[in-house]
Amino acid sequence: MSLTHWLAARDGIAHTQQALRAGFTRYAIRAAVDAAVIGRVRRDWIALPDAPPELRAAAELGGRLACLSAVKRLGLWHLADGQEHFSAAHGSGHTAVGPGQRMHWSIGPVALSRHALVEPVENALVHVAECQPFENALAVWDSALNSKLxxxxxxxxxxxxxxxxxxxxxxxxGLSDSGIETIPITRLGALGIRVRQQVAIAGHRVDGLIGERLVLQIDGFAHHSTAAQRGADIAHDRALTLLGYTVLRVDYRQVLFGWAQVEADILRAIAQGLHEVR
Incomplete structure (x- = not known):
């Protein structure tokens, strides 16, 4: 296997010691660098020209991709905060972080190779819990559970x-289908309102059920990508209404940017007894 193919199988970047242990010689590495087939990141890392920039940044900092940046790489639901997150142990010889970068000083709970550039999911979840608002962190943890990671x-x-x-x-x-469901459940819980999730009613599961009759349906950012899906949701809402349920359907933007009105509507519905059996 060529050095470039070996690097491609490792996300395009690796420590020189890893390449040497894989059987490549220092001469072969220097020749590839001189031919501009690969490049160096700092002194001890080698990378293909198209290596992911976030992994290059981790190598340049002498750290690892962590927190929301690691979560993003894993494909988990999260709310971006506009920063690149990295981790390093105290005394690890890292370089100073730049604008838009944040360094987490922590170890574990899962140990990893000194040449790893991405924190494992467990460590990333801990970083998120320590770094992000509680409800945002909980949404990420629920996403990890829902994704079976x-x-x-x-x-x-x-x-x-x-x-x-x-x-x-x-x-x-882990009951939420997406993080956007976790956030309102958490907010309502803080008000003392219990919301049961994934209750099967009229042949489909609802996102949330308050009391016995108030249904909360939460549409994610990518929801209703097809007319058929939208039609199925409307039909289910209609079936729930005919069975005596009150359905409050909210979307991604309303949860994140219009929550005060959503919360007020839910409280008014409860005040009218729409959550109770009549």
Whole structure:
């Protein structure tokens, strides 16, 4: 296998020591660099020209992709904060972070190779819990559970050092289909309003059920990508109404940018007893 093919199989970037252990000689590495087939990142990393820029940045900093940046790479639901997140151990010889970059100083709970450029999902979740607002962090943890990257049993056995991480672990459920469902459930819970998730009614599961009769349906950012899906949702809402349920359907933007009105509508519905059986 050529050096370029070997690098391509490793996301386009690797430490020189890894290449040497794989059987490539220092001469072969220098020749590839001189021919501009690969490049160097700092002194000890080699990379293809199209290596992911976030991994290049991690190597340049002497750290690892962490927190929301690692979560994004894993494809988990999250709310971006406009920063690139990295991690490093104290005394690791990293360079100073630049504008729009944030360094997390933490180790574990999962140990990893000194040449790793991306934190494992468990470590990334801990960073998120310590770095992001509680409801945003909980949405990421629920997304990880829903994606089957972790299990409640596995996370429950981790030795978590911070109160923030333990609080998110205690609240996680994995019942939300997307993070945008976790956020309103969390906000309503803070008001003392219990919302049951994924209750099957009229042949389909609803996102949330308050009391016995108030249904909360939450449409994600990518929801209703087809007319058929939109039609199916409308038909289900109609079936729920005919069965005596009140349906409140909200979308991504209303949850994130118009929550005050959504919350007020839910409280008014409860005040009218629309959550109760009549």
């Amino acid at each position: 972790v299990t409640p049993h596995h996370l429950g056995r981790l030795q978590l050092r911070t109160r923030a991480a333990r609080a998110v672990r205690q609240a996680m459920s």
